[in-house]
Amino acid sequence: MSHDINIHHITRVEGHGNIVLNIREGRIEELRLEIVESPRFFEVMLIGRNIREAPHITSRICGICAISHTSASIKACEVVLGVNPPEDVVLLRKILMNAEALQSHILHIYLLVAPDLFGVESVIHLANSNPELVKRGLRLKKAANDISRVLVGRHVHPIGMTIGGFTRTPTRKDLDEVQRILEGAIPDMEETVKFFEEIRMPEFNRQAKYCSLQDKGEYALYDGLLYSKDAPPLMVQRYKEFISEGVVAYSTAKHVRSGDSPIMVGALARLNNNYANLSSQAKEAAERLGLSIPCTNPFMNNIAQVVESVHCIYDSLRLINLLGSNPPIPNPPLPPVIIGAGLPLLRSIATGRGGLPKIQPGEGVGVGVVEAPRGTLYHEYGVDDEGVILSANCIIPTAQNLLNIEKDIEAIVPMIIDLPKKDIERRLEMLVRAYDPCISCSTHFLEVKFVE
Amino acid sequence: MSNRKLLILGLGNPLMGDDGVGIQVVNELQNTNLSEKVDIMDGGTAGIDLIDMISGYERVIVVDAVRKGFSDENKEFSLHDVELTSVLRLMQTLGMDIPEITIIGIPAANITPRIGLSEECRKWIPEAVKLITEATGG
Numbered sequence: 351m352s353h354d355i356n357i358h359h360i361t362r363v364e365g366h367g368n369i370v371l372n373i374r375e376g377r378i379e380e381l382r383l384e385i386v387e388s389p390r391f392f393e394v395m396l397i398g399r400n401i402r403e404a405p406h407i408t409s410r411i412c413g414i415c416a417i418s419h420t421s422a423s424i425k426a427c428e429v430v431l432g433v434n435p436p437e438d439v440v441l442l443r444k445i446l447m448n449a450e451a452l453q454s455h456i457l458h459i460y461l462l463v464a465p466d467l468f469g470v471e472s473v474i475h476l477a478n479s480n481p482e483l484v485k486r487g488l489r490l491k492k493a494a495n496d497i498s499r500v501l502v503g504r505h506v507h508p509i510g511m512t513i514g515g516f517t518r519t520p521t522r523k524d525l526d527e528v529q530r531i532l533e534g535a536i537p538d539m540e541e542t543v544k545f546f547e548e549i550r551m552p553e554f555n556r557q558a559k560y561c562s563l564q565d566k567g568e569y570a571l572y573d574g575l576l577y578s579k580d581a582p583p584l585m586v587q588r589y590k591e592f593i594s595e596g597v598v599a600y601s602t603a604k605h606v607r608s609g610d611s612p613i614m615v616g617a618l619a620r621l622n623n624n625y626a627n628l629s630s631q632a633k634e635a636a637e638r639l640g641l642s643i644p645c646t647n648p649f650m651n652n653i654a655q656v657v658e659s660v661h662c663i664y665d666s667l668r669l670i671n672l673l674g675s676n677p678p679i680p681n682p683p684l685p686p687v688i689i690g691a692g693l694p695l696l697r698s699i700a701t702g703r704g705g706l707p708k709i710q711p712g713e714g715v716g717v718g719v720v721e722a723p724r725g726t727l728y729h730e731y732g733v734d735d736e737g738v739i740l741s742a743n744c745i746i747p748t749a750q751n752l753l754n755i756e757k758d759i760e761a762i763v764p765m766i767i768d769l770p771k772k773d774i775e776r777r778l779e780m781l782v783r784a785y786d787p788c789i790s791c792s793t794h795f796l797e798v799k800f801v802e
Numbered sequence: 803m804s805n806r807k808l809l810i811l812g813l814g815n816p817l818m819g820d821d822g823v824g825i826q827v828v829n830e831l832q833n834t835n836l837s838e839k840v841d842i843m844d845g846g847t848a849g850i851d852l853i854d855m856i857s858g859y860e861r862v863i864v865v866d867a868v869r870k871g872f873s874d875e876n877k878e879f880s881l882h883d884v885e886l887t888s889v890l891r892l893m894q895t896l897g898m899d900i901p902e903i904t905i906i907g908i909p910a911a912n913i914t915p916r917i918g919l920s921e922e923c924r925k926w927i928p929e930a931v932k933l934i935t936e937a938t939g940g
Contacts, residue, residue: 391915392817407917410817413847457850474888477895485896492854506846 371759371778378763383756383782396742401427401733402513408729408744409507412788414457417450417498418722420511421572422729425718427513429587430733438673439515440572445528445669446501446508447571447720448662453494453505454723455617455655455662458786459542460487463652466780467549483545486538490659493535497666500524500531522675529670532663539663543635546656551649552777556761558646558754559611560619561593563721569627569661570620571721577623578608586719589728595745605753606745612753615725616786617654618645629668632661648758651784655723722747724786748788755785807860808840809901810934813886814867815847820910820923824865827908827930834931840938852889859901863934867923868907904937906930 372380392411396404405423409416421443428435435443461473464483470476477484495505501520502510510516563574564583575583576592584592593608606613613619621628621636625643628636636642636657641650718729725747732741758781766777810831816822831842845855856862864886886905893900908930911922919927 395817395915395917407817410815410846413849413851416846461850474892474895477892481896484892488850488853488896491850495851495854504843506848506851507844509844 373763373767378760381756381759383752393742393744396739399739401430401731401737401739404731404739405511405513413506414454415450415722416505416507417446418720418727420508421447422718422720422727424511424513426716426729426731429716429718430714430731431513433514435514441669441673442501442520444572445666446498448666449494449497451571451723452659452662453491455659456487456490456494459652459655460484462783486541490535490538493531496531497528500527525670525673529667532667535663539660542656543638543660546653547638551647551653554649554762555646556758558614559608560622561608561613561615562620562623562726563719564623567627569624569665587717589717589719606750607753612757613750614754615747615750616651617658618651619725620721621654621657629661629664631664632657635660648781649784651786724748725750751785751787755782806841808938809856809859809862810840810842810865811845811855811862812865813845817915817917819912819914819916820919821867821913823867823908823910823919823923826919827865827927830927830931831934836935836938850889852886853893856901861902863937864903864905865930866905866907867910869910906933
């Protein structure tokens with residue numbers, strides 16, 4: 351049997367990719383996951399700009415994980431500038447990270463995974479056959495977006511998040527509204543768990559090296575040390591000892607390894623590393639959904655996203671409780687930076703003209719790391735003593751998962767090689783989609799070619 | 803959710819050159835007295851989130867970059883991932899209320915990773931602002 355499989359993805363703003371898989375007589379002759387992504391261009395774009403602009407520029411890299419990019423960027427900037435955000439600010443950022451993970455996971459499991467489970471082409475078809483299911487997904491997504499809207503103006507490009515705090519500090523009234531939104535989302539979340547209780551993911555196990563942040567006493571999304579099972583945790587500043595990047599000829603995305611090993615990041619990796627710190631409600635959901643740790647089935651990343659979604663709701667309620675009855679401490683208001691407003695304005699903010707506080711650049715290099723919905727996200731900036739960015743590095747989760755996806759495909763193909771072509775194609779799509787790569791939004795536009 | 807009936811929604815990515823022209827237009831509208839009468843939103847590269855953004859309005863004016871060469875014959879105009887039309891189709895399938903939508907498309911000359919608009923594209927901004935101001939009775 352010989353299949354020449356080419357899966358073509360249609361471009362998204364932040365990237366597009368192909369799977370090229372050539373099987374002859376049951377053996378893989380050629381396997382490439384070709385991804386073309388733009389973060390490298392964004393890195394170049396940052397060079398020569400003032401560090402104060404970085405969070406606002408990088409928030410535009412992705413329309414889905416804008417809060418993660420903004421947070422990683424802000425953290426890197428705060429290291430460089432010697433800014434220590436107040437505890438309240440950190441708690442609010444953690445709520446925002448939860449909200450983003452929730453909206454991103456819901457988008458993935460309801461609008462991209464669920465059509466697969468029902469064997470239909472797209473969410474439009476699913477909306478025809480199961481409108482209540484799709485509506486529930488959209489309600490949950492709206493709830494998560496509303497939290498971001500209340501706290502930082504909007505989810506797509508969170509204009510209110512800034513170095514040191516918020517351009518407009520959320521009030522107690524805002525927090526009450528967030529609490530109301532979260533409590534209102536619980537019934538739909540419960541229905542989501544119920545729905546996935548009935549779903550069986552394909553059986554396929556392959557041990558991977560699971561990498562994520564790990565924090566003491568807390569499920570790490572916003573902060574922590576770099577962790578994988580067989581090594582001592584590392585400070586994020588030493589990330590180059592944790593992972594290494596390489597470029598391969600067929601993809602402009604950087605391939606990432608840890609030592610010699612491919613790595614897996616994202617919800618399943620986090621659950622494998624940090625299960626003990628999940629909220630009790632999320633642990634209960636994991637049990638109901640048959641997800642037990644350690645879990646080596648990459649298809650279960652979808653289920654891990656459901657579990658994390660439950661966690662994000664209850665953990666946010668816990669964080670609101672921690673913020674207490676006092677309104678958060680406001681920090682000195684700074685005007686938001688508007689991209690496209692013209693460089694003179696941006697420069698005046700950076701240099702302190704116009705009555706704004708002048709920034710004192712500190713160490714020169716700052717690393718900011720968060721757990722974006724899809725996995726660990728790294729931002730690193732090197733600046734001169736005027737605060738001008740001299741170097742920038744941004745490592746996105748999808749790039750970290752690429753090699754591991756290839757290894758999974760290598761391992762699964764012999765197991766499914768005798769299936770009809772359509773099923774091979776569908777299973778491979780499902781596998782790639784389980785990783786929730788940046789390209790996954792467009793995988794329903796897949797064009798698959800078999801050449802024999 | 804706003805009580806206002808009309809939303810001016812800019813779409814696009816300011817990091818991709820002319821793709822950000824819609825954002826630039828809504829930034830300029832923020833500084834006019836129009837902003838007191840209608841909601842003005844920078845929607846960035848929103849995909850499915852467009853549903854939340856436009857729901858509840860009677861009318862939405864979308865400002866976005868379009869491919870050069872868009873005409874009655876060539877209707878493939880959108881530059882974005884999850885096209886507005888797909889989102890509207892989903893809303894329609896689910897029986898959701900869809901606002902009346904007007905699209906102001908500005909031809910993009912240069913869609914590459916860069917901050918800033920080409921002169922060719924920028925020159926359309928005053929006209930777009932004028933069109934929107936007139937359309938809103940301002």
